[in-house]
Amino acid sequence: MEKDEFFLKRIRELANLSYQRDIVTFSDFLNLNEQNMVSSLKRQFPQIVMETFGGYENAERQMVAFHPDALAFTWEYPIDCLKIEPKAIKFSESLTHRDYLGALLNLGIERSVIGDIVVQEKAAWFFCQNKMTDFFLDNLCRVRHTNILITKVDDPDELPRPKLEAINGTCASVRLDSLISLAFKASRSSMVSYIEGGQVFVNGKLITSNGYEPKEGDIISVRGKGRFIFDGMSHQTKKGRCGVRILRYI
Known part of the structure; x- marks a missing residue:
């Protein structure tokens, strides 16, 4: 508190x-x-x-x-993106989000100076406060046992684009608990504790009602499980179930 x-x-x-x-x-x-x-x-x-x-x-x-409200000048967020790659791909390990985060935190920094970490194949991108950029460039040289190269990403076209997995399925109604159970391949009842326990957010807003009905395009995040986009209803079955499509971040 x-x-x-x-x-x-x-x-x-x-x-x-x-x-x-x-x-x-x-x-x-x-x-x-x-x-x-x-x-x-x-x-x-x-x-x-x-x-x-x-x-x-x-x-x-x-x-x-x-x-x-009436600010008269332009401004930018103090955010930089840094890319991490192995020095020798042949000898590199298979690294996870947890490995990259652990290597960064082992430098003695607070989690709050780092944004998202996006991992794709043998590389990772992470966002940080720009006042920390030089520190990371100078001090991060290894992730687990893999020696790495770290560079600043200046070209917006090189920024990471998260990969999405399309999931199609049916549910009795377009409720939050139903969509979460479909996204994470779990029973609806097992997802209730996540919602009631304050671990589910829709577009960054905490939602604690199982019966909440997300709108098409909403981003739903479940702490400890992941997040996905509700891509809308596709059809209704003869038995009255709703055909839905989900795009889960992988």
């Missing part, structure tokens, strides 16, 4: 600083629960715009930017 109160105090300070000095202020990278907490404060600061971005479209971990 004290941790949450300290976090909200810091968010209020950033919002007030933006308003008082007519500048843009930025949070650290926030997880979904923290983003939801920030969203709950918006009404307290009607004169401040709160926007989020994580370095690429639909990022899960995002920064919040605070700026006055």
Whole structure:
């Protein structure tokens, strides 16, 4: 509880600083629960715009930017993207998201300075606060037992694009618990605890109702399981079940 109160105090300070000095202020990278907490404060600061971005479209971990409603100058998020590749692919290990995150945290940094880590085949991309870029370039040289090369990505076309797996199926109704069970190949009853336990977010907003009905295009995240896009209904079966399509991040 004290941790949450300290976090909200810091968010209020950033919002007030933006308003008082007519500048843009930025949070650290926030997880979904923290983003939801920030969203709950918006009404307290009607004169401040709160926007989020994580370095690429639909990022899960995002920064919040605070700026006055009538801001007259352009600005950018202080985010860089760095790419990690093995020095010798032939001798490299099969590395996971956990391996890359562990190597970064072993440098003694806080999780809040790092955004998403996107792993694809033998490479990984991660987003960070730009004030940390040189530190990572100078100090990250190995992930597990694999010697690596790390470079800054300057070309937007080289930014990672998450891969999506299409899942088609049917459910009795387009409810949150039904879609989650389909996405993660689990029983609907086993997913209830995730929803009621505050581990499910729709477009970054905490949802605790099993009967919530997502809209087409909504991004649904389940902590500890993954996330997916509800791509809409495709048809209705003769027995009245709903044919749905899901795009799961892999």
